[in-house]
Amino acid sequence: MRRRTLLTTALALGAVAAGHAPAHRPDPAHNDVLFIGAHPDDEAQNLATFGQWHEHHGLTTGIITVTRGEGGGNATGPEEGAALGLIRETEERAATAYAGIENIYYLDKPDFWYTLSAPLTARIWDEDDTLERIVHLIRRTTPHTVVTMDPRPAGQHGAHQLSARLAIEAFWKAADPTAFPAPGLAPWRAVRLLAQNPHFTHLLGPDESRKPRTDPHTGLPVLGVWSGTPSRVHRTTWAQAERTASRAYRTQGWTSLHPHVPTDPARLDSDWFTLLADDSRPIEAPVRDSARLRPRYAEFHAWAHRTGLPWLANGAQPDHPRRPSTTIPAVSRPPAGPDAYPGPELPLTHWEGDTPTPADCSATARLARHGDDLYVLVHVTDDRPGAALAPGDVKRHWRTDAVEIALDPRGDSDDTSTTFKTGIVPRTAPHGGPAAERDADHHQGPAPASMRVTATVTDPYRGYTIEARIPLSALPAPADPDRFALNILVYDSDTNDHTGQTRLAWSPHGTPQADPYVWGTAHLPGHTPAPPTPTTPPIIPTEAATSATSPAALTQAHRTGIPIPAPPRPHSSGSPS
Structure with a gap:
C-alpha cells in the first residue's frame, strides 16, 4: 500500500521535493535540497529540475562536488591538474546560478582518469574520510531531500558510482549520533533520497512525467520532472534555461551543444529520479540475486546488501556478448x-x-x-x-x-x-x-x-x-x-x-x-612469457585544486559559516585488489 501510494501521488513536481514546506530559517547554510556528485558538471542534467523547485516552490538547492574534475578533458586550453580544477569550479558556479544555486561545497578530492571502478576510486579518495565530510555537510546544510547519482556499476564512471554510494550511506549516517560525531554538529534526519536515473530519456512530452513508472532493474518507483515547464525568470522553458547553462561548461566542450532546444513541448524530455527512501526509510523492492558475478559487480552486490538496499544489485551485471578473438602471428622481421x-x-x-x-x-x-x-x-x-x-x-x-x-x-x-x-x-x-x-x-x-x-x-x-x-x-x-x-x-x-x-x-x-x-x-603462438615480476602499484595522478586557493570557495565559507575543508589526509593509490 505504501509503495502504491508513492507511485500514484509522488509524481507531482511539488511532491518530489517539497514533501515539507521550505524551511524559512535564518541559517545561511541551510538548503532544502542537497545534490551530491563527483565532478563539476554532474548536476547539469538536473538544472531544469532544481531551477523549477527554486522558482515555483521556493526550494533552495546546494551541491557537494567531491572533486573539481582535474582528470577531465580541456577543450579550451592546455591547463590540467589543479589549474584545470579551478577553471571547472568557475564553470560550475556560473552554470548552476541559472537554477538559483548559490552554495557549492568541494571536498578537494583528486579526480584522476576515467575508470569504471568504484573500489579503485575509493582508494584514491580515501573512502572513510570522504564519507565523513559528506555526513558533516549534510548536518550543516540540513536538507530534507538528498539527490545523488546512479550508484549502479554497469557502464558508469567509478567516481559517479562512489559519490552515489557515499551519498546513500551518508543519508542515514547523518541521523546517527554515533557516526562521525563532531563538536557543535547535531545529527540531521533528511527525509527523501533520490538518485538520477538516465534510462527514460525516450519518454518525451509533458504527460510522460505524470505517469507512474518503475525502474525495470531495481523495481523501485521512478519520478519524473518535465523540463518544458515555463520559467518566468528566464522567459523561456526550463529546458532552454538548462541548455544555456550547460554551455557554460566550456572545458568539457559543451559549447558545441546546439544553443536552442525544441520549442515543441512534445519533443522535450524529463529529468528522472529513482526514489530510494521516503520518510527517512528505504523503499523496498524484490531482490533478484545473480550468479557468476565478475569481481567488480560482486563488490557492488556485497555493498548493496551490506547497506540494506540489496535490490539495487538487481541486474547490475550486464549480459556481455561473446568477445571477439584473434591470433597474433609471429613474423621473422619487423x-x-x-x-x-x-x-x-x-x-x-x-x-x-x-x-x-x-x-x-x-x-x-x-x-x-x-x-x-x-x-x-x-x-x-x-x-x-x-x-x-x-x-x-x-x-x-x-x-x-x-x-x-x-x-x-x-x-x-x-x-x-x-x-x-x-x-x-x-x-x-x-x-x-x-x-x-x-x-x-x-x-x-x-x-x-x-x-x-x-x-x-x-x-x-x-x-x-x-x-x-x-x-x-x-x-x-x-x-x-x-x-x-x-x-x-x-x-x-x-x-x-x-x-x-x-x-x-x-x-x-x-x-x-x-x-x-x-x-x-x-x-600469441610461440611466445614464451617473461618470468613473473613483482607487482607494482599503479602510478595515478592525484593533483587536486584546494578550496583554500579558490576565492569563490573562501567567499562562500565566510557567507555560510561552513569552513572550507581541511587538507585531505595523505592518500595512496595502492595496488588494485
Missing part, C-alpha cells in the same frame, strides 16, 4: 606496411556517438609479433580532420582524431590500472608528426621511450594510417600467450573545437575504452 601483417584484418565498428558512413569514419587493424615486440597497424578512412593538438598536449587524445590501443597482458584485469593503454594522434600542430601518450592505465603519462610510432596522413585528406611498436616488456605484467586481451579504438572528430563525434572499436560493447571485461582475446 613489419612495415599492411602487406607485412599475415594475420586477419580486424574490423572496427561503431561504438558511440554519431553513426558514420564508411567515408565519414571507418577503420581496420592488423596485428603481428616480432620477438618480444607487438606491432599494431590501424588504417582509418576519414573525410574531415579534427583539430591538431600541440605535441605537449596529446593527453586526453579523444578530443580529436586518434587511435587508442589497450592491452591486458594477463587477461584478468578488473580495471585499467593493471593494463597498458596508449593514445596516438596522427599529426600535431602546427605541422608535426604523430605523438603518443599513456592514458588511464598502470602508468599514465608519456609513452615509453622504447615505443615507436609512425603515421601517414593522406594529402588531400582522406584519412591516415598509424603503425606502433609496443615492447611487451613495457606492459605491467608478462604477456600470457593464452589469455592476452586487447582492444583497439578510433576517435573521430570533424570539428576544430576539441570535441569528438564518432567512436569505433574492435570490441565495441558497453564502455570498451575502460572495461577490460569486454576486450577481445588474442593468442
Whole structure:
C-alpha cells in the first residue's frame, strides 16, 4: 500500500521535493535540497529540475562536488591538474546560478582518469574520510531531500558510482549520533533520497512525467520532472534555461551543444529520479540475486546488501556478448606496411556517438609479433580532420582524431590500472608528426621511450594510417600467450573545437575504452612469457585544486559559516585488489 501510494501521488513536481514546506530559517547554510556528485558538471542534467523547485516552490538547492574534475578533458586550453580544477569550479558556479544555486561545497578530492571502478576510486579518495565530510555537510546544510547519482556499476564512471554510494550511506549516517560525531554538529534526519536515473530519456512530452513508472532493474518507483515547464525568470522553458547553462561548461566542450532546444513541448524530455527512501526509510523492492558475478559487480552486490538496499544489485551485471578473438602471428622481421601483417584484418565498428558512413569514419587493424615486440597497424578512412593538438598536449587524445590501443597482458584485469593503454594522434600542430601518450592505465603519462610510432596522413585528406611498436616488456605484467586481451579504438572528430563525434572499436560493447571485461582475446603462438615480476602499484595522478586557493570557495565559507575543508589526509593509490 505504501509503495502504491508513492507511485500514484509522488509524481507531482511539488511532491518530489517539497514533501515539507521550505524551511524559512535564518541559517545561511541551510538548503532544502542537497545534490551530491563527483565532478563539476554532474548536476547539469538536473538544472531544469532544481531551477523549477527554486522558482515555483521556493526550494533552495546546494551541491557537494567531491572533486573539481582535474582528470577531465580541456577543450579550451592546455591547463590540467589543479589549474584545470579551478577553471571547472568557475564553470560550475556560473552554470548552476541559472537554477538559483548559490552554495557549492568541494571536498578537494583528486579526480584522476576515467575508470569504471568504484573500489579503485575509493582508494584514491580515501573512502572513510570522504564519507565523513559528506555526513558533516549534510548536518550543516540540513536538507530534507538528498539527490545523488546512479550508484549502479554497469557502464558508469567509478567516481559517479562512489559519490552515489557515499551519498546513500551518508543519508542515514547523518541521523546517527554515533557516526562521525563532531563538536557543535547535531545529527540531521533528511527525509527523501533520490538518485538520477538516465534510462527514460525516450519518454518525451509533458504527460510522460505524470505517469507512474518503475525502474525495470531495481523495481523501485521512478519520478519524473518535465523540463518544458515555463520559467518566468528566464522567459523561456526550463529546458532552454538548462541548455544555456550547460554551455557554460566550456572545458568539457559543451559549447558545441546546439544553443536552442525544441520549442515543441512534445519533443522535450524529463529529468528522472529513482526514489530510494521516503520518510527517512528505504523503499523496498524484490531482490533478484545473480550468479557468476565478475569481481567488480560482486563488490557492488556485497555493498548493496551490506547497506540494506540489496535490490539495487538487481541486474547490475550486464549480459556481455561473446568477445571477439584473434591470433597474433609471429613474423621473422619487423613489419612495415599492411602487406607485412599475415594475420586477419580486424574490423572496427561503431561504438558511440554519431553513426558514420564508411567515408565519414571507418577503420581496420592488423596485428603481428616480432620477438618480444607487438606491432599494431590501424588504417582509418576519414573525410574531415579534427583539430591538431600541440605535441605537449596529446593527453586526453579523444578530443580529436586518434587511435587508442589497450592491452591486458594477463587477461584478468578488473580495471585499467593493471593494463597498458596508449593514445596516438596522427599529426600535431602546427605541422608535426604523430605523438603518443599513456592514458588511464598502470602508468599514465608519456609513452615509453622504447615505443615507436609512425603515421601517414593522406594529402588531400582522406584519412591516415598509424603503425606502433609496443615492447611487451613495457606492459605491467608478462604477456600470457593464452589469455592476452586487447582492444583497439578510433576517435573521430570533424570539428576544430576539441570535441569528438564518432567512436569505433574492435570490441565495441558497453564502455570498451575502460572495461577490460569486454576486450577481445588474442593468442600469441610461440611466445614464451617473461618470468613473473613483482607487482607494482599503479602510478595515478592525484593533483587536486584546494578550496583554500579558490576565492569563490573562501567567499562562500565566510557567507555560510561552513569552513572550507581541511587538507585531505595523505592518500595512496595502492595496488588494485
